[in-house]
Amino acid sequence: MPTTRTQVAIIGAGPSGLLLGALLARKGVDAVIIEQRSADYVLGRIRAGVLEQVTVDLLDEAGVSERLHAEGLPHDGVNLSFGAEMHRIDLKALTNKHVVVYGQTEVTRDLMDARAAAGLSTVYEAQDVAVHDFGGSQPRVTYTLNGEAHTLQCDFIAGCDGYHGVCRASVPADALQTHEKVYPFGWLGVLADVPPVAHELIYAHSERGFALCSMRSATRSRYYVQCSLDDQASRWSDDAFWAELARRLPADVAANLVTGPSIEKSIAPLRSFVAEPMRFGRLFLAGDAAHIVPPTGAKGLNLAASDVHYLFEALRELFLDHSEAGIDAYSQKALARVWKAERFSWWLTSLMHLFPEQSPFEQRMQQAELDYLVSSEHAMAALAENYVGLPY
Numbered sequence: 001m002p003t004t005r006t007q008v009a010i011i012g013a014g015p016s017g018l019l020l021g022a023l024l025a026r027k028g029v030d031a032v033i034i035e036q037r038s039a040d041y042v043l044g045r046i047r048a049g050v051l052e053q054v055t056v057d058l059l060d061e062a063g064v065s066e067r068l069h070a071e072g073l074p075h076d077g078v079n080l081s082f083g084a085e086m087h088r089i090d091l092k093a094l095t096n097k098h099v100v101v102y103g104q105t106e107v108t109r110d111l112m113d114a115r116a117a118a119g120l121s122t123v124y125e126a127q128d129v130a131v132h133d134f135g136g137s138q139p140r141v142t143y144t145l146n147g148e149a150h151t152l153q154c155d156f157i158a159g160c161d162g163y164h165g166v167c168r169a170s171v172p173a174d175a176l177q178t179h180e181k182v183y184p185f186g187w188l189g190v191l192a193d194v195p196p197v198a199h200e201l202i203y204a205h206s207e208r209g210f211a212l213c214s215m216r217s218a219t220r221s222r223y224y225v226q227c228s229l230d231d232q233a234s235r236w237s238d239d240a241f242w243a244e245l246a247r248r249l250p251a252d253v254a255a256n257l258v259t260g261p262s263i264e265k266s267i268a269p270l271r272s273f274v275a276e277p278m279r280f281g282r283l284f285l286a287g288d289a290a291h292i293v294p295p296t297g298a299k300g301l302n303l304a305a306s307d308v309h310y311l312f313e314a315l316r317e318l319f320l321d322h323s324e325a326g327i328d329a330y331s332q333k334a335l336a337r338v339w340k341a342e343r344f345s346w347w348l349t350s351l352m353h354l355f356p357e358q359s360p361f362e363q364r365m366q367q368a369e370l371d372y373l374v375s376s377e378h379a380m381a382a383l384a385e386n387y388v389g390l391p392y
Helices: 015-026 037-045 054-060 066-072 092-096 104-118 239-248 300-321 324-353 361-373 377-389
Strands: 003-005 010-011 033-034 073-075 075-082 083-088 097-102 129-131 140-145 149-151 156-159 178-192 202-206 211-214 223-225 262-276 281-283
Touching: 010 015, 010 129, 010 140, 015 033, 015 054, 015 104, 015 300, 037 104, 054 097, 054 104, 054 300, 066 104, 075 092, 075 361, 083 092, 083 377, 092 377, 178 239, 202 324, 223 239, 239 262, 262 324, 300 324, 324 361, 324 377, 361 377
Parallel strands: 003 149, 010 033, 010 156, 075 202, 156 281
Antiparallel strands: 073 097, 075 083, 129 140, 140 149, 178 223, 178 262, 202 211, 211 223
């Protein structure tokens, strides 16, 4: 059984694991990334693509942002649509910041390419991954690769392996507290090689339900419509999707909608989820392993990057400055920002969607809040501040 050693074992080669690895490498901290899927599978995941300013800054720090700055689409505003009218929230004017549209797949590709170019170790298609002894001083990871058992000894384990990963599942149940809200609807999403209907994102509230007009580039669009949880993507033809999307947008916006064959079509359920704490001895949780947000606020990838920032600073402080203050404070610092992002994502989801059995009073309250939001600079500033990303 081959046994190797590293300082940090990172479980999961998604963007959070790869970003943590890139940041640690720049400080001379050795890390091995272990991923149960293939690199192609990881790159095939369809995910969001709105990056907060602080996330872009972190990618700059990791040295993996050259293509992002060349191809990403800076957005100085975001649009809310309701009552057949469009209302633009001027992010730049309200916060002096903006967001950048750049697909999560592209972020992952950039991180993968940089890691491969630097000759850093990533193990793909590892089977039977398990974490051991993280409550003591000598944690280890075991896995099988090509039928051969391996052991990786380490100082710390970073659980960046997602909601269904092994790391959170390995924590004793009595040491973990979870909080969850499952929303009574999903998002039917379509990816298509058509120009976006507008330069900036549109969040639409209509009597037929929510819709989102987003994009991956100037020639590739990502659109969503609210649907029931028991719906199936196979029930929707492309024509039916485009027709429904158009019904949920103001007429002048719908008139500019360019349609085409879908590249990908799927339904995603929505949930809010937090597991706390995020540290268990020498095991740390980061990203979807610790929390899930509904995609309404575009916080999933950004919140994972936030965790990575706090965890990287904690490990840098430990290995370079020989101080445990950072790792001792990691969970508290990360969760403080997590809960703020959870609140914003829950609030925006509650504001923009139709809920089953919503009473007339609740509908009027929703309408009143939308009206207030776009009539108050202070309310718009609060939305903008959260949307562009709270400071670390």
